[in-house]
Amino acid sequence: MITAADLLTVSYTVAGIAAVAAAAGMVVLRLLAARSVATSLTVVAAVTVAATLAGVVVISNEMFISRKDLDVVLTVVVIAGIAGFAVALLLGRRVAAASRLMLASVKEVGNGGKYHPPSTVLPAELAGLSAELEMAHGLLAEAWDRERTLEVSRRELVAWVSHDLRTPLAGLRAMAEALEDGVVTDWQTISRYHSQIREETDRLTLMIDDLFELSRIHAGALRLSRRVVGLCDLVGEALSSAEPLAQAKGVRLRGSAVPGLPVCVDTAEVGRALRNLVVNAIRHTPSDGAVEVLADQESGMATVSVSDSCGGIPAEHLPRVFDVAFRGETARTPVPGEGAGLGLSIARGIIEAHSGQIGVRNAGPGCQFVIRLPLASTAAAPTQPAAAGLFEG
Numbered sequence: 001m002i003t004a005a006d007l008l009t010v011s012y013t014v015a016g017i018a019a020v021a022a023a024a025g026m027v028v029l030r031l032l033a034a035r036s037v038a039t040s041l042t043v044v045a046a047v048t049v050a051a052t053l054a055g056v057v058v059i060s061n062e063m064f065i066s067r068k069d070l071d072v073v074l075t076v077v078v079i080a081g082i083a084g085f086a087v088a089l090l091l092g093r094r095v096a097a098a099s100r101l102m103l104a105s106v107k108e109v110g111n112g113g114k115y116h117p118p119s120t121v122l123p124a125e126l127a128g129l130s131a132e133l134e135m136a137h138g139l140l141a142e143a144w145d146r147e148r149t150l151e152v153s154r155r156e157l158v159a160w161v162s163h164d165l166r167t168p169l170a171g172l173r174a175m176a177e178a179l180e181d182g183v184v185t186d187w188q189t190i191s192r193y194h195s196q197i198r199e200e201t202d203r204l205t206l207m208i209d210d211l212f213e214l215s216r217i218h219a220g221a222l223r224l225s226r227r228v229v230g231l232c233d234l235v236g237e238a239l240s241s242a243e244p245l246a247q248a249k250g251v252r253l254r255g256s257a258v259p260g261l262p263v264c265v266d267t268a269e270v271g272r273a274l275r276n277l278v279v280n281a282i283r284h285t286p287s288d289g290a291v292e293v294l295a296d297q298e299s300g301m302a303t304v305s306v307s308d309s310c311g312g313i314p315a316e317h318l319p320r321v322f323d324v325a326f327r328g329e330t331a332r333t334p335v336p337g338e339g340a341g342l343g344l345s346i347a348r349g350i351i352e353a354h355s356g357q358i359g360v361r362n363a364g365p366g367c368q369f370v371i372r373l374p375l376a377s378t379a380a381a382p383t384q385p386a387a388a389g390l391f392e393g
């Protein structure tokens, strides 16, 4: 039976030897830090075996263990050590093989491809890394797709816009030349040319202004100077500004809003979006038809709906009306008084910049565009009560 004092001596001695072996192991591990994990695992196994062997030899000398007992213990330790080495090597090779597989998968991705994780079972850390890689590559692939689509639509836009600009410019030039050369002499034609030149110039100015706004939206450079206003006031303003157009076309324009509806928005921008919707509705409604604008609230959002009597938008066009330069018809012949298909893209850009949503559906005798904007806290709402039944045109 071993005494307590002997046990203490054994503990001290073995702890000392283990500490020296561990320190040496740490140094070697540090020197081999850049080598394969298999090498590091072999070092760990070697430290364990060395510490055990040294401990057994030193203790057997101190305790006068018989040569025979020592041989038995050493044989056991050596065999256990060999088993440890083998397992360490196997584990190391497994980790190295798994990381090689991952590396191959990453190399296969290339430019814009998708990362497919290796089909073998990976150690937890590598599996985590692989999952993260898969997600990151997924996001990258989406970004690449978006970039490509954007590039295509940018190129289309430039092509369409240069076409849309060139056609009225050719007309302007022809009229200016006719006036300059004195080809037209009767004052009626001269005055018609003058007013046409002014109208076309106005249209071009509006188009260039729309393009500028759209490019600011796309570049994320829309500067919003927000303040809290009642949405019904904005709707009222949009209706008043569109009223002359409605009257000229013989379209009935009606509007109503529930009082209040505080929203924190850039009034000029949201006003512009609303005007685009109302003007579109009037333009696409035949004379004697009606356009109705309603402002209300629903599930914590302020809503504005603009319903017209256009007869409905073809189902295949519905998902595309907000696309840049989409105008419904395939031939892009500029029609006097019509835009370049930028109005709805601008409206969507403005509303989304305010964390809102815009959508369209066919309803009743025509289609209905709906804008949703987050309601501002009522504490900050304007105090004057807004009237229901905004407008009756």
Ligand SMILES: Nc1ncnc2c1ncn2[C@@H]1O[C@H](COP(=O)(O)OP(=O)(O)O)[C@@H](O)[C@H]1O
Binding pocket: 276, 280, 281, 282, 284, 308, 310, 312, 313, 321, 326, 327, 328, 329, 338, 339, 340, 341, 342, 343, 344, 345, 367
């Ligand atoms: N209220 C509406 N009723 C029917 N069609 C519409 C309406 N608003 C928009 N559209 C369709 O969506 C297209 C894009 O509209 P928009 O971006 O405002 O461009 P634009 O008014 O310059 O044609 C229009 O050309 C038209 O085909």
Ligand SMILES: [Mg+2]
Binding pocket: 276, 279, 280, 339, 342, 343, 344
């Ligand atoms: Mg429009």
